[in-house]
Structures are given as C-alpha cells and as structure tokens.
Amino acid sequence: MHPELEAHLSHCRNLPSPPGVALRIIELAQNPDVVMSTAADTIGLDPALSARMLRIANSPLYASRRRVENLSQALTLLGLNATLTLALGFSLSQGTRSGQQPAAQERIWRRSVIAALASRLLGQYTGQRKLEELMLAGLLQDIGMLALLQLYPDDYAALTELASDNTSLVLAERAWLGCDHAAAGNWMARQWNLPVLLQEAIGESESSASTTPFNACVAVSGYVADIWLTHQPESTQLAHGVAAEQAATRLGMDYADFLALTEQMVKTLPEVCAMFDVPASSPARIEALLEQARELLVVRNLREIQDAARARKDADESESRARRLAEEVRRDPLTGVYNRGQLETVLEREFDTATRHGWPLSIAFIDLDDFKQVNDRWGHLVGDEVLRNFAKTLVKHVRGSDIVARYGGEEFLVVLPGIAEDAAAHVVRRILSEVSQVAMAQVDGVPLHITFSAGLATQGALDQFQDVDSLLRAADDALYGAKRDGRNRVAVGAISG
Missing domain, CATH: 1.10.3210.10 (Hypothetical protein af1432)
Incomplete structure (x- = not known):
C-alpha cells in the first residue's frame, strides 16, 4: 500500500x-x-x-x-x-x-x-x-x-x-x-x-x-x-x-x-x-x-x-454413507439409542455446562423389572424385542433435547438438561405410568407388559456433585433403593455423606 x-x-x-x-x-x-x-x-x-x-x-x-x-x-x-x-x-x-x-x-x-x-x-x-x-x-x-x-x-x-x-x-x-x-x-x-x-x-x-x-x-x-x-x-x-x-x-x-x-x-x-x-x-x-x-x-x-x-x-x-457409519458408531445396534461411549461424552459436556452456569441437570437410571424372567421364559428374541420397543417408547415420551442411552443389558439412562429434581421426578413417573400400559411384545397373541424401576439424581441448586461419577452413583443408589422397596417405582437420590 x-x-x-x-x-x-x-x-x-x-x-x-x-x-x-x-x-x-x-x-x-x-x-x-x-x-x-x-x-x-x-x-x-x-x-x-x-x-x-x-x-x-x-x-x-x-x-x-x-x-x-x-x-x-x-x-x-x-x-x-x-x-x-x-x-x-x-x-x-x-x-x-x-x-x-x-x-x-x-x-x-x-x-x-x-x-x-x-x-x-x-x-x-x-x-x-x-x-x-x-x-x-x-x-x-x-x-x-x-x-x-x-x-x-x-x-x-x-x-x-x-x-x-x-x-x-x-x-x-x-x-x-x-x-x-x-x-x-x-x-x-x-x-x-x-x-x-x-x-x-x-x-x-x-x-x-x-x-x-x-x-x-x-x-x-x-x-x-x-x-x-x-x-x-x-x-x-x-x-x-x-x-x-x-x-x-x-x-x-x-x-x-x-x-x-x-x-x-x-x-x-x-x-x-x-x-x-x-x-x-x-x-x-x-x-x-x-x-x-x-x-x-x-x-x-x-x-x-x-x-x-x-x-x-x-x-x-x-458422504451420506460416511455420515450413517459415523452415526452408527454412536448408537446401540439393538435399540438405536445412544450407546454408553457416546453417553459418557454427552453427559460430561452437559454436566460441565450445568455446573458452570448453575443450570439444573437431572439423570434417571432405569432398569426393567424382572427382565431376566422374560429371557428365561420366552427366549432372547422376545427379550430383544422388549428392549427395542421399550427404547422407542422411552424416546417418544421425552423432549427432543433430552438424551436416551442404553447403559448396558436392560439398563437405560435418560439425561434431562435444564430440568430440576421435582419436575424430573414427575416426568419419569409419568413415563412409568404410560410405559406400563403399552405392550412391549406379543407372545402367542398375548400382550407382554413390563414395568421399570428408576433412580433419579439432580445437579442443582441444593445438590452440587463434584463430578459425573458422583452424580451417576447417586442415581444408581436410588435405583437400587427403588428395587429394594418393591420395584415399579421412582426413587430420588442425593449426595452421600
């Protein structure tokens, strides 16, 4: 210039x-x-x-x-x-x-x-x-x-x-x-x-x-x-x-x-x-x-x-095939929801964001009640059908911004960003009520219904967990409490100690 x-x-x-x-x-x-x-x-x-x-x-x-x-x-x-x-x-x-x-x-x-x-x-x-x-x-x-x-x-x-x-x-x-x-x-x-x-x-x-x-x-x-x-x-x-x-x-x-x-x-x-x-x-x-x-x-x-x-x-x-393959890596092949590896990535990100900004973050551990009996009585093909249909029903009843993942076996985890404890408990109880009324499979023409137990934990104004593992442990402990108290219910966990 x-x-x-x-x-x-x-x-x-x-x-x-x-x-x-x-x-x-x-x-x-x-x-x-x-x-x-x-x-x-x-x-x-x-x-x-x-x-x-x-x-x-x-x-x-x-x-x-x-x-x-x-x-x-x-x-x-x-x-x-x-x-x-x-x-x-x-x-x-x-x-x-x-x-x-x-x-x-x-x-x-x-x-x-x-x-x-x-x-x-x-x-x-x-x-x-x-x-x-x-x-x-x-x-x-x-x-x-x-x-x-x-x-x-x-x-x-x-x-x-x-x-x-x-x-x-x-x-x-x-x-x-x-x-x-x-x-x-x-x-x-x-x-x-x-x-x-x-x-x-x-x-x-x-x-x-x-x-x-x-x-x-x-x-x-x-x-x-x-x-x-x-x-x-x-x-x-x-x-x-x-x-x-x-x-x-x-x-x-x-x-x-x-x-x-x-x-x-x-x-x-x-x-x-x-x-x-x-x-x-x-x-x-x-x-x-x-x-x-x-x-x-x-x-x-x-x-x-x-x-x-x-x-x-x-x-x-x-490019479309590459995108599909990349998406498949993130998904559970049986149910189509996120797998555990992708869940860990998403949950870490959501936890960091919620903690930094003071936003609530609720998670729900969900375990299908007596699922082993389904496999033992009707076989794994029926069990797989139950898991697939349950995952579809679960996705249908949460928001588009929520995250549903298969944690392992018959365990699922739902991540609810921006939802406080009371509201999250209401959401999961509503899902439990609606899921129990939907047949997850047909066995010899007879509808097969299931229930689930859920443990809820919230990173919020009152409970401040140090890390994601602590939040998961609280939800897991609450889940075991729900199963111990008779299953087919939602329990809320808190910071231990």
Whole structure:
C-alpha cells in the first residue's frame, strides 16, 4: 500500500474498530488452550450476539435433526472453532456499521454478507475444511472499503456510485490511490490483529491469481456476490458468466456444481441476510437469477453436465454413507439409542455446562423389572424385542433435547438438561405410568407388559456433585433403593455423606 495512504489511515480517528466483545473473541481465537465454556461466557454477555448464534445453529447451514433451544446447545452443535469464528463475524459486522455515508455502508455490507455465504459454499463444494473461516474472510474482504469511506467520505462514496461493478471500482481505486480496497483491508486486518490466514485472504481478494485454495474461494466469492448486485438482465447474465469462469479457473468447479451453488445461495441467502440485518433480494429478482443461471446451463455440453451430476451424486452418496457409519458408531445396534461411549461424552459436556452456569441437570437410571424372567421364559428374541420397543417408547415420551442411552443389558439412562429434581421426578413417573400400559411384545397373541424401576439424581441448586461419577452413583443408589422397596417405582437420590 502507498505510504501516504497508510499514513492517512493511521491518523484517521473514525476508522471502523472492533467492539469490545470482538476484541475478546480475537484473543480467545488465538489462545490454543481456550475451552468452550469460556467462549460461552463471553458470547453470553451480548444478548444480541447470543441470539444470532442460536439462529445460525438452527439455520440451513447447520441443519440439525432437532431444534437447538439454548445457547449451550447452539455452541455444542457448532463446535469451538466455528463458535469463535462466527461470533467474531457477527460482532464485527454490527460494531462497524456506523458513521458517515450510511447508504454506501449498507451497499458494502450487503455485498460482504453475500460474499460471506458464497465463500463458505465455494469452500464446501471444493472440499475445503475451514468453512467458518472462509465465511468470515468473505465477510471481511471489503473492510478496506469501509476504511476508505471513513477517510474520504464524499469522494469515495461518489466513486462507488459511479463504478458499474466491482472490477471498475478496483481500477478506479488503483488509478486514484495507487492501491485498492483489498490492500487497505489487509492493513485494517493487521491493525485489528486478526489471524494471518484472514489477513492474507483479504489482501488477495482482488488479485488476479490466488496463492492458496482458501484465498481463491474468498476471491471468487466477490464475483458471485456481484451477480446479486447487478440490476439489468444483461449485466446479471454477464456477472454470472464471469463468476462461473472464475470458479472454473481458480477452483476447478464445473458449471453443474456452480449452478448447484447458485441454487443453494438462493435457498440460504435470505436467512443469512436476516442474521446480519441486511436486505435480501425480492422473490421476483431471485427467480430471475435462477432462470438466467439455468439458461446458461442449457448451452453447456449435455454429456458433461450428466457426468458432473453423476459424479456429484456418487460423492453425496459416499458422504451420506460416511455420515450413517459415523452415526452408527454412536448408537446401540439393538435399540438405536445412544450407546454408553457416546453417553459418557454427552453427559460430561452437559454436566460441565450445568455446573458452570448453575443450570439444573437431572439423570434417571432405569432398569426393567424382572427382565431376566422374560429371557428365561420366552427366549432372547422376545427379550430383544422388549428392549427395542421399550427404547422407542422411552424416546417418544421425552423432549427432543433430552438424551436416551442404553447403559448396558436392560439398563437405560435418560439425561434431562435444564430440568430440576421435582419436575424430573414427575416426568419419569409419568413415563412409568404410560410405559406400563403399552405392550412391549406379543407372545402367542398375548400382550407382554413390563414395568421399570428408576433412580433419579439432580445437579442443582441444593445438590452440587463434584463430578459425573458422583452424580451417576447417586442415581444408581436410588435405583437400587427403588428395587429394594418393591420395584415399579421412582426413587430420588442425593449426595452421600
């Protein structure tokens, strides 16, 4: 960057700057020993940021089989790295949208948000691993525009108005300043102490070539964003062709994949725009974009498209098989609920979260009454049927956020996050009442009913267990008390001693 421009930026008092929470998140991201609970504490200080993290966890980007209902579940779903990266993007986008030329700022941020989603999807379609970092790099690639807008509010706003597209804007910047907004953005990223990965991607976002696939995704995302920012059909078609060509040249994407990316953008962008408080395109505009993309597809070689679609289907099927295999490892093969190994992982996480935040956490040890007699009298096949149907019934009567696992043999464990002792006891007793009325198998046409005994323990305001093992022991002791007192009942345990 030109030394004179750097000096002007250095002395500009109203440059965009990260808010306090963003600065804290930057520090956390650079600490290799940071843990999820620390990130949760930091994000929890900002209600608006917490709400955005919850919303993105429930968005199509992170489609989950059950709805995420609180910040703890959201951060657990996203993982530590994604949590810090996405939270930083949200906090920076909100903290730097103020000052002069609000209309110009909104145009810049709209392009940034579109590029953020495009960068992530480009990374996804090309097999990149750091999808959240790509989304953040796409979001921040135009921060140099915000800096130049603050430094030269009237002149730079006029320049953005006159430029027909981003390419012409970059050429005008270089003619006027001797550099472009990507160089200014790189300087800003260094001042904010952002990770080097982001600094380099921002600096290369307007280069004609990229040194890494990561940087290429970010650079191409700007071309994809330009598709949504043009208004004339001819300009839109031209922008789409340029973006597809850049994706093919820099990332090796064929047009079938690029069309799939466009369709995914259309599906997901309204949700992402809402999360960042920027306007999305109108439905008519979106439909026009898709129609033009499909028209371009028609002129491509049909065989090439068919081969690409077949390859994509094979890849999706392989990915689906991999996901199924990964899920099977976590599940008990007979009942389909979580196995003991996965239970230990989930329970440790829930216990740590509950203890740190002072939230209640109840667990129930459940043991089928006289199950040995079922096996001895009717055989193990009937016993297996009873276990399968009992597990299904148990899952049916708990919340989607609760966890059901087979602990071993005829023992199950139910984890009830956020449920205090009295409420948990009511829930388990209700389940006991309803389960006893449902036949778990048919033997020679005769319905087979069972009951269970349960031991309940709660990590809460009164009982504070030191660790998960202590909580499990309390529930186990209560279970044995229930069986000793006659079975078919629920007993509540407490801290011993």
